[in-house]
Structures are given as C-alpha cells and as structure tokens.
Amino acid sequence: MPLIRRDPPAPAENDQPGPGDLKSGDADTRRHAIRTLGQCPEAVPVLIDALGRESDAAVIEAIFTALEAIPEAVLPLAALLRSDDAGLRNGAVEALQAMPEAVRPLLPGLLTDGDADVRILAVEVVRCLPSGEAGALLCEVLEHESDPNVCTAAVEVLAEAGTAEAVPTLRRLAARFPSQPMLPFAARIAIERITGSGT
C-alpha cells in the first residue's frame, strides 16, 4: 500500500531563533523569530520595532497576530492609526477590533481625536463592540461631529450594527448637513436597514 505512517520528526536542537534572527535577510527566519517571541508585554516594543522596518506580508501578519493577543499593545497599535502607511493603519484597525476589552477605554479619545482620519478609523474599530455599545458611541459621534466623512463612516457602521435607539440621531443628522446630500441619503438607508422599513 502506498500509504505510509511516520512519527513527526523530533524538534531540532537549535530550532530556537536568536535575537539577531529578527533582522535576518530571510523572511521565513524573521517570521519564525517573531512567532517564538511569546505573547508577553515585554515583546511589544520588539514587535513594534520590527513592524516599522518589515516589508514581507507574512511577517507583518505574524507581528499583528502577536500584538493583538497582548492587551498592553493597545496603545502602540492605536498610535499606528496615524501612520502614513495604509497597510499599517489597516492592520492596526483589525488588531484593535480583535481586542475589544483593551481598546474600549481608548475609544472616546480616539473618536474625538483632532485628526479626522484617526476618527474615521476609530469608527471602524467601534464595529467590534456589541451593537448596543457601538450604537451609543456612534450616536454620540453623530450628534457632535463636524466632519461629514467621519459622519458617513459612522452611519455606515450604524447601518450594520445600529439598533432602534439610533434612529432619532440619524434623523437629526440629515438636518445638520443640508449641503451634503450624501449624508441624508446614507442616514435614510441606515434607518431603513435598522427598522426594516422601506420608507
């Protein structure tokens, strides 16, 4: 029979990577080094440092996967929302979405950040919260936010995660931006989705 059965090979004695392997020229070696760092708070600065110079997609994925499992990584991850690199910004959003307990205390600050681009990404992070909590945070955004792009992002998330409590806020929003036809339209779609109505 061509089917064979083997035991797994014993782990190689020198299989553990050294600190220098994080800067190896070989992406597989760097990825292996990242994955064996462990998920302890002490690893966070090493991982963030590696992220700053990494270009290989599989290594970057290993770094973000490691970071999102460490609650202490939430602050440096939130700082990446300001990165000029779109890949890092998106990676940070996904990682923050995966750590709702750790990111929750940061959200009020991120949602009122002075940078509208950061506020838009923070709205995306809110998507990971239970719908009631997400709805309350986003309604607060819609009541006070002056940037129409941030409001549009919030309405999009509410259309997916919002509850009936968000409907009055969405109705008021349309009146707040009379010169932005897109927003009343988006708000109407969101209300229809939330209430199940076609009006």
Added chain:
Amino acid sequence: MHPEKAPGPEIRISDSEFRRFRDFFYRRTGIAFDESRRTYVDRRLADCIAAAGSRGFSEHFARLMVEPAEMERLISSFTVNETYFYREDYQLRCLTSSLLDRITARKRPGQTIRLWSIPCSTGEEPYSLAIWLLENWPQVDAWEIEIIGSDIDARVLEAAEAGVYSERSLMRLPRPLVERYFTPIGNGRYRIDAELRGSVRFSRVNLIDQDDTARWRNIDVVFCRNVLIYFDEVSRRTAANNLYDSMAPGGFICLGHTESMSRISPLFQVCRFDDAIVYQKPGEGGHG
C-alpha cells in the same frame, strides 16, 4: 397546586459562573461562546457536572484545573464530533482532479505527499482521504502518501484509532467500498481494514497552540473543515498562522463550505478550481 419538580438535583449556572467558565474555556481551547450560546453552554456544562458527580459548578471547576481527564471530557462535550465518510466529497474530487497535479509537479516520483486532517474527529475524514486516493488517483502507487489525523479531543482520537463505525457514518460511502474496506462486527457496526488503520497517524493537536502544530511541517494539503467558525477573531488568526507555518510552500488548505480564509487572514491566496475553492500558501511555483 405546585408544578412537579424534575427528578434529580437541578444544576444552575449563574451569570458570573458562565463568564468564568467562558473565559477559562476560551483560554484553553480558543473556542469562544457569546451570550447567544448561553443556553447551550449551560446545558452542556450542567450535563458534565452531573456526569462527573460534582456537586456544583465551583467543585467541578476546581476539578478541571487538576484532572486532565475531566478537562478532556469537557472539551469532548463542547466540540462537534459528528461526521461521516466522504463528507463534502467535492473537495476530495478537487484533491485528485487538481491539487495533486500541482503538488506532484514540484516533487520527484517517490517523494512524500503529506495530507493533514485537522480536526479529524473520530477518523472519518482521514480514512476517507485514504480510501478516495486508493480508489480514484491512478498515480497513487508512484508516491509515498502520509495521512495525519489530529484533534484536540483525545477521546475521539482513541475512537479513530479503533476504527469502528456505525451505518450512519458509512451512509455516503458506496456499498462496494464498504465491503472492500470494512468488516461487519455486529449491531450495525463495522471495523475499518487493519491496513488502513495502520496507515493513518493520529495525534492530539490544539490548532491554536503553536507548540502543538509546530511538530508538523511540510504539509501539502490541509483539510481544516468546520472548526474555524467556532473560533473568535484572535484564535482564527492564530490558527491560520499555525497552519501556514506547518504547510509546504505552495501547499493547499481546504475549509468547510461556509468558511472563507479571505475573511480570516491575508496569508493565503484564493484558488478556484472546477470542483472547489481552496486556499494556497504562496511559494515554490505558487498558484498559477
């Protein structure tokens, strides 16, 4: 008039006990239960407590910390182990019509082709792979084929090693194959051929435990079906990373038909074949 009480002591799980158990179970297995699964969790947990003879949640929870056998029983009761031979056979067709051609194109005849069924439950999937290859792949004798079955649940692995199945498990298997590879042992049960039993290597592996999965390397095709849906975001991503590291460059991964690796991890490329959509680890010839 008071309604009659159900016989036996009733085990109730409080909100805080549920949260405590949920967090513990998640840390140990990567399987997350949210509030919507509360009734399911309460019922399963109460059954485990009663079956173990514990007096309540606190006593049983304390036992779980120190009694590995109780932990195994608990995991077993919360994982879905029902499966059958030739389940989702479109992926088996894809294996022999497309995937193996790609894999053998970058190997020399006689080299090993390594297939991994994880989770393998009671063995139906890895044995299905063996039977399918023997029956449907003309090149089967030109290669060494290694089939590994892994699961987090030690009890189902014992059953897999024993290789005894009910009529229900064999319902999708054509009758001539049942007659060729199984021996009836009475009471509607069948034992799989000893040679097949000896050809599959079963091992206990927790998919989200990097140390567990690291023992397996250079896997050409992974069958990881209908398990990632039970994981939360972090565990799914960890599992994807672990599988990636265990796979050979250019290796393929087959998920359940409702699952999509694209929603879990950017590590793999989507490959659309006539029979199935599968995912490929880039490298060595890659997907073309």
